[in-house]
Amino acid sequence: MAATEISVLSEQFTKIKELELMPEKGLKEEEKDGVCREKDHRSPSELEAERTSGAFQDSVLEEEVELVLAPSEESEKHILTLQTVHFTSEAVELQDMSLLSIQQQEGVQVVVQQPGPGLLWLEEGPRQSLQQYAAIGIQQELYSLQEIEVLQFHALEENVMVASEDSKLAVSLAETAGLIKVEEGQEKNQLLAERTKEQLFFVETMSGDERSDEIVLTVSNSNVEEQEDQPTAGQADAEKARSTKNQRKTKGAKQTFHCDVCMFTSSRMSSFNRHMKTHTNEKPHLCHLCLKTFRTVTLLRNHVNTHTGTRPYKCNDCNMAFVTSGELVRHTRYKHTHEKPFKCSMCKYASVEASKLKRHVRSHTGERPFQCCQCSYASRDTYKLKRHMRTHSGEKPYECHICHTRFTQSGTMKIHILQKHGENVPKYQCPHCATIIARKSDLRVHMRNLHAYSAAELKCRYCPAVFHERYALIQHQKTHKNEKRFKCKHCSYACKQERHMTAHIRTHTGEKPFTCLSCNKCFRQKQLLNAHFRKYHDANFVPTVYKCSKCGKGFSRWINLHRHSEKCGSGEAKSAASGKGRRTRKRKQTILKEATKGQKEAANGDEAAAEEASTTKGEQFPGEMFPVACRETTARVKEEVDEGVTCEMLLNMMDK
DNA sequence: GACTGGACCGCCCTCTGCTGGAGATGC
DNA sequence: AGCATCTCCAGCAGAGGGCGGTCCAGTC
Numbered sequence: 084m085a086a087t088e089i090s091v092l093s094e095q096f097t098k099i100k101e102l103e104l105m106p107e108k109g110l111k112e113e114e115k116d117g118v119c120r121e122k123d124h125r126s127p128s129e130l131e132a133e134r135t136s137g138a139f140q141d142s143v144l145e146e147e148v149e150l151v152l153a154p155s156e157e158s159e160k161h162i163l164t165l166q167t168v169h170f171t172s173e174a175v176e177l178q179d180m181s182l183l184s185i186q187q188q189e190g191v192q193v194v195v196q197q198p199g200p201g202l203l204w205l206e207e208g209p210r211q212s213l214q215q216y217a218a219i220g221i222q223q224e225l226y227s228l229q230e231i232e233v234l235q236f237h238a239l240e241e242n243v244m245v246a247s248e249d250s251k252l253a254v255s256l257a258e259t260a261g262l263i264k265v266e267e268g269q270e271k272n273q274l275l276a277e278r279t280k281e282q283l284f285f286v287e288t289m290s291g292d293e294r295s296d297e298i299v300l301t302v303s304n305s306n307v308e309e310q311e312d313q314p315t316a317g318q319a320d321a322e323k324a325r326s327t328k329n330q331r332k333t334k335g336a337k338q339t340f341h342c343d344v345c346m347f348t349s350s351r352m353s354s355f356n357r358h359m360k361t362h363t364n365e366k367p368h369l370c371h372l373c374l375k376t377f378r379t380v381t382l383l384r385n386h387v388n389t390h391t392g393t394r395p396y397k398c399n400d401c402n403m404a405f406v407t408s409g410e411l412v413r414h415t416r417y418k419h420t421h422e423k424p425f426k427c428s429m430c431k432y433a434s435v436e437a438s439k440l441k442r443h444v445r446s447h448t449g450e451r452p453f454q455c456c457q458c459s460y461a462s463r464d465t466y467k468l469k470r471h472m473r474t475h476s477g478e479k480p481y482e483c484h485i486c487h488t489r490f491t492q493s494g495t496m497k498i499h500i501l502q503k504h505g506e507n508v509p510k511y512q513c514p515h516c517a518t519i520i521a522r523k524s525d526l527r528v529h530m531r532n533l534h535a536y537s538a539a540e541l542k543c544r545y546c547p548a549v550f551h552e553r554y555a556l557i558q559h560q561k562t563h564k565n566e567k568r569f570k571c572k573h574c575s576y577a578c579k580q581e582r583h584m585t586a587h588i589r590t591h592t593g594e595k596p597f598t599c600l601s602c603n604k605c606f607r608q609k610q611l612l613n614a615h616f617r618k619y620h621d622a623n624f625v626p627t628v629y630k631c632s633k634c635g636k637g638f639s640r641w642i643n644l645h646r647h648s649e650k651c652g653s654g655e656a657k658s659a660a661s662g663k664g665r666r667t668r669k670r671k672q673t674i675l676k677e678a679t680k681g682q683k684e685a686a687n688g689d690e691a692a693a694e695e696a697s698t699t700k701g702e703q704f705p706g707e708m709f710p711v712a713c714r715e716t717t718a719r720v721k722e723e724v725d726e727g728v729t730c731e732m733l734l735n736m737m738d739k
Numbered sequence: 740g741a742c743t744g745g746a747c748c749g750c751c752c753t754c755t756g757c758t759g760g761a762g763a764t765g766c
Numbered sequence: 767a768g769c770a771t772c773t774c775c776a777g778c779a780g781a782g783g784g785c786g787g788t789c790c791a792g793t794c
Contacts, residue, residue: 347791354791361790381741382788389787403785409744410785417784432782438747439782446781460779466750467779474778488776494753495776502775518773524756525773532772557771 498522516554533557 340355341348344362349355366376368383372390377383385406388394394404396411400419405411416422416435423433425440429447434440442464445451451461453468457475462468470492473479479489481496485504490496502508502521510519511526515534520526533554540549541556550556589595595605597612601620606612 349791351792354793358791378789379740381743382790384741385788405785406787407744408742409746410787412744414785434782435784436747437745438749439784441747443782463780465748466752467781469750471779491777492779493751494755495778497753499776521774524758525775527756528758529772 339348339350340352342355342358342362347355347358349358360378366378368377368380369375370377370383370386370390372387375386377386388406394406396406396408397404398411398414398419400415403414403418405414413435423435425435425437426433427440427443427447429444432440432443434443445463451463453463453465454461455468455471455475457472460468460471462471473491479491481490481493482488483490483496483500483504485500488496488499490499508521510521511523512519513526513529513534515530518529518533520529534552537551537553541551541553542549543556543559548559550559597606598604599606599612599615599620601616604615606615
């Protein structure tokens with residue numbers, strides 16, 4: 084019989100990387116020792132991406148592997164057909180499973196390194212009994228059943244001498260209830276294979292009906308506490324593994340040692356024995372500084388070096404030094420050679436470390452394995468979950484050393500210090516306008532709000548112009564700001580507001596739509612009617628009187644008192660006129676507006692309105708109380724106001 | 740047994756970008 | 767005065783780089 088040479092499952096990236104560099108090897112290796120092998124030579128990143136993107140899943144689900152075994156010594160022909168079937172995720176929690184292998188111990192050895200057409204090993208072993216085993220060792224990383232959910236295959240043999248009489252192998256990993264079910268018509272029909280701690284499954288073949296061509300594989304749990312014929316995990320497994328039963332000699336001269344706990348094999352006894360120690364808890368080497376124990380002296384020495392700060396591996400290109408050579412190699416790749424062996428098959432990303440590629444691939448697949456226990460958030464790596472948890476705890480570990488404001492993230496604090504306490508604070512100038520914004524992200528918002536193309540037409544409020552950019556619309560509308568858009572058809576009067584024009588038109592039409600209900604007197608504007616009503620018909624109305632401190636004369640309006648005081652020499656209201664206080668200014672503005680309003684009416688020829696307006700605040704003043712100079716001033720005021728001159732400016736004019 | 744290097748997990752950091760509240764400003 | 771809009775700002779998440787440390791298998 085051919086020598087056993089089963090690919091070790093754990094040699095993942097190393098081997099695959101080599102293959103990746105040698106694509107010419109092809110998928111199908113030449114048969115060795117009478118064994119036909121097919122390997123998938125895709126790189127790990129390709130495998131990862133393919134499985135997670137669904138393409139791999141498709142291939143798994145659609146393809147049926149049919150392998151024709153190379154003739155053995157007896158020139159027998161074996162055909163194995165693999166089929167895949169969906170497992171419901173709740174049925175079998177196999178999210179972490181990545182590597183599937185089946186080892187049928189007695190009859191045919193099958194190692195499926197990946198559920199697909201490319202990775203199948205068949206190997207004939209010594210026939211011992213009808214009871215046959217297959218083990219499905221499922222390891223992490225390559226086979227996420229969260230998405231793929233594969234597991235059914237039928238192994239068909241034709242004329243398999245070693246496996247019994249012309250039998251067919253059928254392995255059915257049924258999807259129901261998280262169990263893997265044996266095919267019908269068997270003496271035993273075990274429902275086993277729940278997920279184990281080691282994620283290891285045994286598939287036990289049972290002899291089928293003698294008349295049947297099928298040999299049925301029962302998949303059972305490797306959690307041997309549930310298996311009478313299997314020792315418990317850990318120490319017991321190791322003891323079993325050490326048994327000579329596991330150190331079988333194949334037909335060739337070469338001896339291969341198989342671990343029954345995992346898929347490890349080695350041609351060297353020393354390696355095998357060392358490996359078996361990994362299945363025990365034996366850690367005889369104690370660190371006297373922290374009492375931590377290690378399996379080997381090398382591990383202990385590296386650990387002690389972390390205590391002592393001893394870093395024997397120094398970088399030739401910089402002054403960094405490391406405890407282990409592996410760290411130095413990684414550092415060199417990161418900092419100096421920039422070699423990135425782990426390439427994403429879905430984008431241009433490449434990384435120095437496999438774990439980084441694995442993390443990156445999640446950004447394609449959307450996988451979020453780290454679930455927050457307090458909300459629905461789930462992250463793609465542990466750090467983000469940890470950072471997220473601060474939103475629940477309220478923790479703010481970062482403090483500004485200047486103002487002691489605390490922040491949840493260091494980056495936020497950094498921006499804060501830069502913007503609040505920095506000297507040469509960077510600003511971001513909008514490329515489309517003069518706006519300068521403190522933060523780049525806010526500039527982006529600005530661009531989006533003001534400069535983004537709008538498919539819908541943005542219409543000007545004042546004219547028919549339309550725009551597709553908000554900023555252009557705003558700029559355009561500003562051109563209308565001081566525009567006297569409303570022009571009188573009967574005279575040269577123009578104004579900015581429609582309501583002003585409406586009132587003005589009445590000076591031409593003579594219309595007076597506001598009638599006093601008490602005396603039937605009519606007015607062109609509502610406010611004139613209101614003033615009239617207050618003055619003549621409201622008993623509670625108390626007019627404000629501005630009295631001259633020198634002569635005692637009263638005025639209904641401050642502005643009139645002001646003018647009077649200039650003649651009288653009392654200086655009344657002068658201080659107020661020149662006052663800078665906010666309330667004083669506001670009062671002056673109010674008064675001035677009233678005066679302006681009344682004088683506007685006068686300028687428009689409405690003497691009645693002017694009279695009303697001029698007397699709203701106090702005792703009645705005859706029209707002649709407005710001196711010519713004042714009339715001229717008010718006429719000028721009217722024009723100035725329409726021209727946008729501020730009340731402050733008008734007050735200054737009045738003061739002069 | 741020692742050395743070596745790959746694999747893996749974990750931690751921390753930076754950069755980036757989006758979001759929504761607050762206050763300022765304009766209409 | 768009220769509303770709409772804009773900028774400032776902190777909060778928060780996505781993505782990725784780099785290193786510390788441990789474990790393990792191949793090799794000498």
